[in-house]
Amino acid sequence: NAGVMQNPRHLVRRRGQEARLRCSPMKGHSHVYWYRQLPEEGLKFMVYLQKENIIDESGMPKERFSAEFPKEGPSILRIQQVVRGDSAAYFCASSPPSGRAGEQYFGPGTRLTVT
């Protein structure tokens, strides 16, 4: 039973380019969460999605950031026109349909570096 997968593990982008981060949840999981972690800081919640539906995007920056979780395929976190301040580790987590507290499984993260 494969865990949560994220790719790429490392992504380097120049300022102004687009970054696409992918998250494949665990089998049978229909909820996905995205978090951002700056160096030496804790995870900060960004967005919570179910299949084809954004449930809570209260942590998403208003501009340049978007997320989707289509019916088929991985969840995508998209950052347009990246800036140096976007450099961080981005983690996704998935949970089963019950969405019970405590059942959240984390991927290994994608480290984005903007040069």
Added chain:
Amino acid sequence: SQQGEEDPQALSIQEGENATMNCSYKTSINNLQWYRQNSGRGLVHLILIRSNEREKHSGRLRVTLDTSKKSSSLLITASRAADTASYFCATDAGNNNDMRFGAGTRLTVKP
């Protein structure tokens, strides 16, 4: 991948009592963090304690870290019904994306 262990797995107390949750881990760490999660919501960061710190306070929260025993505890004093949630510890080894989460403690505070 999940790693680290929290105990107890579930804790039920009365409002006003103190709640103590423990976390053990296996590898050397750069820092340890505690998070809270309400059902159906994302994690909320509570406290980060660095490997060279032994104790940290934030409001009604007190976190201790014992690197010799590779363990940490989270104490919530004068608990309230609103503290009902799951609490996770996460360790950061400081190298690339090596964040490891425990399975969490489900805390129920009865009014």
